[in-house]
Amino acid sequence: MEQLISPRAEIHPEAVLGKNVVVEAFAKIDKDVIIGDGTWIGANAVIYPGARIGKECKIFPGAVIAGVPQDLKFKGEYSTAEIGDFTTVREYVTVNRGTASKGITKVGSHTLLMAYTHLGHDTLVGDYCVIANSVQIAGEVEIGDWAVVGGASAIHQFVRIGAHAMVSGMAGVLSDVAPYTKVFGLPAAYIGINYIGLKRRGFSKEQIEVVHDAYRVFYQQGMNASQAVTYMKTYLENTEQLVEIMDFITSSRRGVIKNSFKKSAVTEESA
Template identity: 55%
Template sequence: MISKLSEINKNARLGDNVSVEAFSSIHSDVEIGAGTWIGSNVTIYPGARIGENCRIFPGAVIAAIPQDLKYKGEDSLVEIGNNTTIREFVTINRGTADKKTTKIGNDCLLMAYVHIAHDCLIHDRVIIANSVQVAGHVNIDDWAFVGGSSAIHQFVKIGMHSMISGGSLVRKDVPPFTKAAREPLSYAGVNSLGLRRRGFEGKTISEIQEVYRYLFLNSWNNSKALEEIEINLPATKERDEIVNFIRSSERGVMKGYIQ
């Protein structure tokens, strides 16, 4: 299970049935959960905490120090959940003094050449397609999909069940349940196909669409739209998720529908 041509520090902690292929390097202060497979030419630096049954493909670099000039050598981590796949040449940087940790959730797929910078929080079942570049402090919520070759600005938040078109420049927050496309990035409808695939009922999808009609298809500003939503639309888990996301946005949300 462990190639003789790999280099594993004696202080690294590997669970049962971990496989490490040739020419990979695992440093000290690394933990790898049971059943995880490490392909060839992978480098895992100190501070990596990798869950069970993950697959890490050749060329990936996990827990390198942040590309942040404010980083002063403080101890920090990369935490990766269970059943996550990290494809070829993905790079995931450790946290800084701000959050101490970069986190990747369970059941995620990071395709080839993705970069995840310091202090990011990637939740569960997120798919990030090839060559996406994610700057520091980005938060991507459950079930989000980011199309290939997109670039995500630091401190951006991407809501649950959202879908971002390939090649997008993501400078503003993307609310939950939406599709985002065009340049500048703007609302392109509700991610109804993705929601149906995940078991959302038609009635729930229609309620989500109605919320976004108030937000993006009227001439109101966000404060007025949220006020009208809370007055006129029944409280649901999805409605409140959208309202709370918009209210808590620090960078502001993407634009509404553009013809």
């Protein structure tokens, strides 16, 4: 099957479309756009210059990819918005392209951006992430692989969300969310490790227990971040997960979320 492009779509002659690309009526694809094999572009989607979309993606109606950054410092410099393979972008999602800061806004492969989500300039989203409906992500946010962000949450600029973390719906995330954890509230607070998510992804009981031990130290022993990391290095098993946790904490610029809900507010499963 070759390209199936509606005669009512607007395709710039300099756009590069792979094999088996489908473009529905009234979609607009501008110059300096590359779309991979087998990708579907829904009706009324708009793909602006600088967009790089991988293979077998689905871009639903009304989505806008590579729009100009909403950043007053932006001076028209060249930048891109890149989406990996097998990623789904639902209705009215907006993905702004980068600025001079990073030059790129990037979404990984096998990721789902649900309806009305906004990704600000220079944001980096990993692979296998789920960003639920109406999540608002500011500029220069970094979200690790397999992270889940619940609907109607707001993520402050420069925040990092670690791999396998889960942000519950309607959260306000003002500081970094550590890997493998769950947060909730406004401002978001720690409510436990992402136990169910880790089990679903094949983490062993022993791996999960190391993660749990690390966050018992970080959240329950009354230590500051550097003291907690020193304790982890000294007393906990040096696994891949522990190294990732310690590296995330020590490299945080905004600080890792340290506040937590009272024990009565934490489910038995996540405690």
